[in-house]
Amino acid sequence: MADVLLIERSADRVVATLNRPEARNAIDQAMVDALHLLCAELEAIPRVLILAGAGGMFASGADIAQLRERRAADALRGINTTAFARVRALPMPVIAAIDGVALGGGAELAYAADLRLGTPTTRIGNPETGLGIIAAAGATWRLPQLVGEARAAELLLTGRILDADEALDWGLLNAVHQPADLLPAAHALADRIAANDALATRYAKRALLAQAAEHPRIDLELQAELFDRPEKHERMTAFLERRRRS
Known part of the structure; x- marks a missing residue:
């Protein structure tokens, strides 16, 4: 079975690629477990983290097949919430390289990053209420910090999906690059960070x-x-x- 999180390590950074392209990189329990292991490594040896997705997309959300079977006790465990909070709290900056969709839990993982880069195909938002749930893994408190309360309310209450230009205008993306330039741009940001103390x-x-x-x-x-x-x-x-x- 292929690794659900592909990791490339160097002295000053780690690139972690969400790797479930057959499921549009939906975040399942195995991916959450892999994120926890990676966070433990980066807490012990701090480096910049670049998060990306395989197959021309970031992450389509939480794995709906698994999410459908979860009950109240699972919600209270904060399965995705805990992992994304750990990503957010990493000692060194986190850069999300968002090609294609970042929806639901995928968007919430992106919100946990310090910097977000996109491509012209980037689509980002939280359609959870259409599935009978809420965005409970960070969006309700991180989105207002990122885009303001009114815009956060619009996204979370309507399920609206932003395209790349809108996300850039709203401040959800720091910059937009062509797909071939996305990871090089993320590395360029990491280079600038690594040049500092x-x-x-x-x-x-x-x-x-x-x-x-x-x-x-x-x-x-x-x-x-x-x-x-x-x-x-x-x-x-x-x-x-x-x-x-x-």
């Missing part, structure tokens, strides 16, 4: 994810730790030397 990047993400009540205390505490590191002095000295020579 890794701990500063991790702390910037931690501050971004903090609750409003934690600011500015958390920012100042993180900054205080960074101020006392030799890396700060070295990078600032190199910057001043470059400016002096220019």
Whole structure:
């Protein structure tokens, strides 16, 4: 049986490809389990994560055949919710490379990323209410943060699917690239992230994810730790030397 999550590792990043093209990369229990294993690895050895999908699509949603059989106790376990929250909380940035559809649970996985890139064929949204359920794996609280409450309500209450141009206009996508350029663009973002100080990047993400009540205390505490590191002095000295020579 083929791996449902194909993983390519390098020193500063991991590319994870959802690999159930015969099921439009629907997120099943095996894929959730694989995401948990990957998150454990990236929690221990932080690197940028690029999420992509095989077969010209990101993910069509949760696996409906499995979802149909789940009951109240399964809902309370938060099967997808827990995995996506773990992706969201990874120490280093997560980039979603979205070719084709990202619907339902697939959209919620994309919302858990820090940066989202698409292609002209990208379609993203949450049609769950048409199936008699709600988007309960992150959309109801992450979408308002991403696009505002009114637009989030429109997507979640109507089941509307955005095309690439609309998603870019709404801020759900950071950029749109041709399919052949999508992964190179994701790697280019990862290159820019990797060129910066890794701990500063991790702390910037931690501050971004903090609750409003934690600011500015958390920012100042993180900054205080960074101020006392030799890396700060070295990078600032190199910057001043470059400016002096220019």
